Amino acid sequence: MEAPAVSISRDLLAAQSERLVGLDPLLPRVHALPPGDVVTAGLSDGRLVAGVLLRSENGPGMVPSLWSARQAHEMFPLVGDAGPEGVDALLRVWRQRLERLGPPNPDSSCVVTWPSRDATVTRVLLDHGLVPLSVLAVRLAPPPAAMTVPDGLLIRRATPADLDAVHGLAMAELRYSALVGGAMVRPDAGSLKRGMLRSRLLAGDPVWLAEREGVTVAMAECGWSDPDPDSWAVRLPPGRWAYVNCVSVLPGARGRGVGRQLMDAVHTRLATTGAAGTYLYYNPPNPLSSVFWPRQGYRPLWTVWEVRPADALR
Numbered sequence: 001m002e003a004p005a006v007s008i009s010r011d012l013l014a015a016q017s018e019r020l021v022g023l024d025p026l027l028p029r030v031h032a033l034p035p036g037d038v039v040t041a042g043l044s045d046g047r048l049v050a051g052v053l054l055r056s057e058n059g060p061g062m063v064p065s066l067w068s069a070r071q072a073h074e075m076f077p078l079v080g081d082a083g084p085e086g087v088d089a090l091l092r093v094w095r096q097r098l099e100r101l102g103p104p105n106p107d108s109s110c111v112v113t114w115p116s117r118d119a120t121v122t123r124v125l126l127d128h129g130l131v132p133l134s135v136l137a138v139r140l141a142p143p144p145a146a147m148t149v150p151d152g153l154l155i156r157r158a159t160p161a162d163l164d165a166v167h168g169l170a171m172a173e174l175r176y177s178a179l180v181g182g183a184m185v186r187p188d189a190g191s192l193k194r195g196m197l198r199s200r201l202l203a204g205d206p207v208w209l210a211e212r213e214g215v216t217v218a219m220a221e222c223g224w225s226d227p228d229p230d231s232w233a234v235r236l237p238p239g240r241w242a243y244v245n246c247v248s249v250l251p252g253a254r255g256r257g258v259g260r261q262l263m264d265a266v267h268t269r270l271a272t273t274g275a276a277g278t279y280l281y282y283n284p285p286n287p288l289s290s291v292f293w294p295r296q297g298y299r300p301l302w303t304v305w306e307v308r309p310a311d312a313l314r
């Protein structure tokens, strides 16, 4: 027999999924609850909502520390069909819980990931001091098209021998993203990126370079993702998805069509693999990528709301 809190949470999750897929048909139905502490809140009409609280520590040597606070507190809201009123009640309860955590940690955050199209809840998240720091955006695969010929650019797959060039471009992207989003250039960022990229290249993951007159001017570092429909963290519709992890054009070559031509080639090649589509994260405050990705056919599915440090939650 399930504990009452679990059974209530399951009912709320089912009603919530129903409401959310009505707002955005690309959202997957979520069937599983995350493991964590459950908090509840009562609404003015007597209904109960719940939230699961998760905590992750992203210490030195951990790749997520390049985009997450060292100590990240996350809430997974379960508000059924209550929408904004439910999320507001949970954020109030969460705020009180944070006060019990002891002295504030300057490198901490509160995080809520919520469907981008739920505008009524957006208002509530803003009012509690959360910021739309990142967006998971998707692009459904169009029918395969003829390859366009880039103008003076050579586009080719990267091999392990290209590690230095790929690493240099990844660090340029990290430095820029740290100015305009949640990324952070940690002291060990160089070695973390290098290790991650070496594994990707050795695994033969799809990574492409753009070269002009023998000089590498851009790269698109991609991978594959097969979302588990039974996971509480599922974010995408079923199928095989290509993941665009990092696209970077050398600072002196930006704004001249290199990124567009590189992604044209990448999308055309990925479309021949049968992938359902491509997805990526971008930072809405990034003045380059927030224009670039929608022009490439991407649109927001989930928004990652954050406030740093955690005790700045209102």
Ligand SMILES: CC(C)(COP(=O)(O)OP(=O)(O)OC[C@H]1O[C@@H](n2cnc3c(N)ncnc32)[C@H](O)[C@@H]1OP(=O)(O)O)[C@@H](O)C(=O)NCCC(=O)NCCS
Pocket: 172, 173, 176, 177, 247, 248, 249, 250, 253, 254, 255, 256, 257, 258, 259, 260, 261, 281, 282, 283, 286, 288, 289, 291, 292, 295
């Ligand atoms: C985002 C990025 C990959 C785009 O590549 P790019 O070669 O600079 O972009 P393009 O020249 O192909 O331009 C595509 C669009 O982006 C915008 N854009 C890009 N750079 C611009 C610049 N320096 N000034 C003005 N607009 C710019 C333009 O709107 C342009 O569209 P348009 O040509 O139809 O006007 C590249 O600017 C970059 O590496 N930026 C820093 C790292 C980064 O933000 N990476 C993405 C993280 S998600």
